[in-house]
Amino acid sequence: xxxxxxxxxxxxxxxxxxxxxxxxxGGQGMILAGxxxxxxxxxxxxxxxxxxxxxxxxxxxGASKSEVIISDGEIYYPKVMNADLLVCMSQEASxxxxxxxxxxxxxxxxxxxxxxxxxxxxxxxxxxxLAVKATGREITAAMVALGLICGLxxxxxxxxxxxxxxxxxxxxxxxxxxxxxxxxxxxAKRLLEAGLPVALPQEL
Amino acid sequence: xxxxxxxxxxxxAYGALAAGCRFFAGYPITPSTTIAETMARELPKVGxxxxxxxDEIASLAAVLGASVGGLKAMTATSGPGFSLMQEHIGYAVxxxxxxxxxxxxxxxxSTGQPTSPSQGDVMQAxxxxxxxxxxxxxxxxxxxxxxxxxxxAFNLSEKYRTPVILLMDAVVGHMREKVILPAPEELEIIDRxxxxxxxxxxxxxxxxxxxxxxxxxxxxxxxxHITGLMHDRAxxxxxxxxxxxxxxxxxxxxxxxxxxxxxxxxxxxxxxxRTLVIAYGCTARAxxxxxxxxxxxxxxxxxxxxxxxxxxxxxxxxxxxxQRVVVPEMNMGQIALEVERxxxxxxxxxxxxxxxxxxxPQEIRAAIEYKE
Numbered sequence: 224x225x226x227x228x229x230x231x232x233x234x235x236x237x238x239x240x241x242x243x244x245x246x247x248x249g250g251q252g253m254i255l256a257g258x259x260x261x262x263x264x265x266x267x268x269x270x271x272x273x274x275x276x277x278x279x280x281x282x283x284x285g286a287s288k289s290e291v292i293i294s295d296g297e298i299y300y301p302k303v304m305n306a307d308l309l310v311c312m313s314q315e316a317s318x319x320x321x322x323x324x325x326x327x328x329x330x331x332x333x334x335x336x337x338x339x340x341x342x343x344x345x346x347x348x349x350x351x352x353l354a355v356k357a358t359g360r361e362i363t364a365a366m367v368a369l370g371l372i373c374g375l376x377x378x379x380x381x382x383x384x385x386x387x388x389x390x391x392x393x394x395x396x397x398x399x400x401x402x403x404x405x406x407x408x409x410x411a412k413r414l415l416e417a418g419l420p421v422a423l424p425q426e427l
Numbered sequence: 428x429x430x431x432x433x434x435x436x437x438x439x440a441y442g443a444l445a446a447g448c449r450f451f452a453g454y455p456i457t458p459s460t461t462i463a464e465t466m467a468r469e470l471p472k473v474g475x476x477x478x479x480x481x482d483e484i485a486s487l488a489a490v491l492g493a494s495v496g497g498l499k500a501m502t503a504t505s506g507p508g509f510s511l512m513q514e515h516i517g518y519a520v521x522x523x524x525x526x527x528x529x530x531x532x533x534x535x536x537s538t539g540q541p542t543s544p545s546q547g548d549v550m551q552a553x554x555x556x557x558x559x560x561x562x563x564x565x566x567x568x569x570x571x572x573x574x575x576x577x578x579x580a581f582n583l584s585e586k587y588r589t590p591v592i593l594l595m596d597a598v599v600g601h602m603r604e605k606v607i608l609p610a611p612e613e614l615e616i617i618d619r620x621x622x623x624x625x626x627x628x629x630x631x632x633x634x635x636x637x638x639x640x641x642x643x644x645x646x647x648x649x650x651x652h653i654t655g656l657m658h659d660r661a662x663x664x665x666x667x668x669x670x671x672x673x674x675x676x677x678x679x680x681x682x683x684x685x686x687x688x689x690x691x692x693x694x695x696x697x698x699x700x701r702t703l704v705i706a707y708g709c710t711a712r713a714x715x716x717x718x719x720x721x722x723x724x725x726x727x728x729x730x731x732x733x734x735x736x737x738x739x740x741x742x743x744x745x746x747x748x749x750q751r752v753v754v755p756e757m758n759m760g761q762i763a764l765e766v767e768r769x770x771x772x773x774x775x776x777x778x779x780x781x782x783x784x785x786x787x788p789q790e791i792r793a794a795i796e797y798k799e
Contacts, residue, residue: 258603261432261603262432262603265432265604265605266432266605271605272604272605273602273603273604274602274603274604275601275602275603276601277542277543279542280541280542298604299712299713299715299716299719299788300712300713300715300787300788301602301604301709301712302787304788
């Protein structure tokens with residue numbers, strides 16, 4: 224009995240709070256992706272979002288992650304406590320962060336880079352491969368991942384995401400990046416039609 | 428009013444510009460570099476000057492020169508650079524030169540962990556420079572507060588002719604949030620008092636009713652001498668005890684007598700709180716989450732936006748019914764020392780973490796609910 228009340232309390236502040244962690248290696252665009260997602264939600268979808276980032280001192284190759292908290296209310300703690308959505312672009316990220324995922328959270332891995340998935344309840348998509356196919360550039364994998372997130376979870380609207388991408392990617396690469404995002408959206412549509420191994424929450 | 432999605436560091440730079448800062452000298456260091464980058468981009472647009480100096484010692488020296496010349500000036504750094512600036516902070520206190528020094532705290536000591544947050548420089552801000560002296564240090568918890576408290580930092584530095592330290596941390600500095608920035612006319616901007624006497628009557632360190640002598644721009648024809656030595660009202664070195672004592676008591680009095688004006692805190696549910704959490708900087712956000720997790724425990728939260736001078740009265744008032752005071756901070760216990768001094772050691776539970784990760788709401792909650 225006592226245990227139950229405790230559990231209720233612990234989730235009370237979690238109401239309407241959606242926690243996203245994007246993890247990979249430095250140079251994969253995880254921090255830019257987090258920034259785009261947060262800005263799309265906060266400025267164009269009119270909700271509240273906070274984005275934080277963690278990275279090593281290296282410019283490329285070190286572990287890198289970006290976290291986005293989305294809510295309709297105020298956001299106090301700016302970091303992930305239990306992720307609702309975890310996107311892993313490297314084996315290391317997947318090994319390290321899987322344990323912070325909620326029991327009913329959604330795990331997306333880039334199967335181009337992650338060989339061993341920590342669980343079978345996973346959406347494994349060759350994100351980098353799709354990026355190369357769509358744009359010829361590995362670096363656009365982050366945009367494919369964003370398209371995938373948008374298509375699968377609806378935490379961000381397509382229009383908002385596209386606007387944020389156009390305003391934040393380097394000038395002259397807008398079309399390329401939007402193309403990559405669309406590749407992600409298409410993949411999400413294909414996956415939803417085929418049926419996911421994970422049940423998605425109905426709404427935030 | 429302007430809605431934007433900004434980093435804490437960017438908001439700090441915009442706050443400085445709004446406060447009237449027209450000079451920035453600095454040396455890039457993670458996690459403060461985006462402040463310098465923003466200033467380098469924005470200052471020339473408003474006729475200001477940005478200089479990248481050869482190191483942090485020179486950076487603060489340039490800032491002090493610019494301020495004495497009449498401009499509002501700022502520098503930004505992190506732990507290792509803040510260590511190098513300590514000598515000139517003392518010089519600014521001694522010569523009563525207004526300026527703002529931003530320290531975006533990262534894990535130390537030494538080079539430490541450049542990209543990880545910390546709150547380890549709290550005591551360094553207080554006592555890093557040698558000699559007994561007062562200091563003002565502020566600490567923001569959100570992107571909007573990075574803007575607001577930078578404006579406040581400039582206002583306080585101008586009002587009291589003193590260096591003001593803005594203690595940010597890598598979380599708040601690198602975090603992005605939606606902010607609605609106030610329009611310029613909504614802000615209260617304070618400029619230093621200027622002399623209204625003929626240049627030949629002017630004494631740069633004269634005793635005044637406010638304890639803050641008016642400040643002429645160096646080079647405007649006013650007689651002016653500046654030194655790091657103990658000085659008389661004209662600014663020349665002195666060994667006379669009456670002059671040294673008068674100076675020392677005045678620079679303490681000008682801050683101590685105005686703690687009410689300087690000490691900014693935010694109190695949440697502190698009336699009748701049996702447990703009080705006292706937090707600052709990014710840790711205050713975890714604390715806020717934690718007190719809403721354990722609402723039935725009659726838990727209050729006091730967020731310190733001003734760290735120095737320590738908001739003694741606010742802490743005593745908020746803690747007067749509390750059986751337990753929880754002090755989470757990302758160091759091994761620095762502000763906890765001050766709190767223990769005021770409310771008694773037995774009441775205080777420290778939540779310490781100095782490994783470069785944020786303290787979680789669960790860790791604070793555990794301290795709130797801990798059964799002795």
